[in-house]
Amino acid sequence: MTDIKKYITPFSVTGNEEKLAAIIAEDMKPCADSITADPMGNLICFKKGEDSSKRTMLAAHMDEIGFVVTFVENSGLIRVANVGGIRPVSSAFGEVVFKNGVKGVIVLEDNLQLADISIKKMLVDIGAKDKKDALKKVKIGDYLSLSQRVTRLANKRYAAKAFDDRIGCAVLVEAAKLATKVRYDTYYVFTVQEEVGCRGSKAAANVILPDYSVACDVTPTYDTAGAQPGEVKLGAGAAIKIKDTSVICSKTIVDRLTALAEDKKIxxxxxxxxxxxxxxxxxxxxxxxSYAGCISVPCRYVHSPVEIIDAKDLENCAKLFAAFIEEGV
Ligand SMILES: [Zn+2]
Structure with missing residues (x-):
């Protein structure tokens, strides 16, 4: 499996995906006939298939949730706005890093009750003495993310921020490497700006106009304390999506992925x-x-700094994608 750290470490807050795109482009070279970037920054890797009468689009998003600087207080503390679905409780008192490398910590206004915690009450302390000092290091509009750290846990499980969805990018790259043949003309698209409303994939899909499409993203598990009863468990395999709030998956894709998984014992x-x-x-x-579906990577504590994934799930997701690339519908 592709080195997890390599994909988790680069700064890729929504709108700033270029570093990760460069790493993926390098890794995809052996698996693509052409690699291009569109004006939004989507990375599009094309591989000609045995049957060019159909087009497949596979997508994983490169962007991660983060923050942007909105204001600097006289004290030197920095006000921020969220970029994507930040969970204030889980981000408070964590370490952050700005795109330019400046480090800081997220703090809260004093004397807040738990119910009052919101992004408006969050500030970043970079150790500045005052506003002038802070503005020497960061400026309005600068992006920042939670600090990069990957912790290896028991049972080949890993904790880090923003496995969502850089781990999906790693799965797609791995699948491209695993596939021994390519059935249809296939576009591996590493998208931008998913976390703010699937914006990059809209632009890319409108050019590619796929017949078949499968996304790779993370999905929350129901095996955590206090979770609603639900099916998805960490380590229990590739999650074939039936639906979410944005898509009702095509029965054609759900049935095909199920048959491939059964057939290949995935x-x-x-x-x-x-x-x-x-x-x-x-x-x-x-x-x-298009006939659309999604293979999801089970992930605990999504959108927290300690998302947890299981390496066995990654392998199963990559194998299922590879089977779909090889055999098609
Ligand atoms: Zn995602």
């Missing part, structure tokens, strides 16, 4: 995500529409 489970969407929605509705 561990799988079904996923119904009750809050959240994916790039599958953009691909499904582009042009005249």
């Amino acid at each position: 561990k799988y489970q079904y996923e119904i995500l009750t809050a959240g969407g994916t790039d599958a929605s953009s691909m499904q509705t582009a042009g005249a529409g």
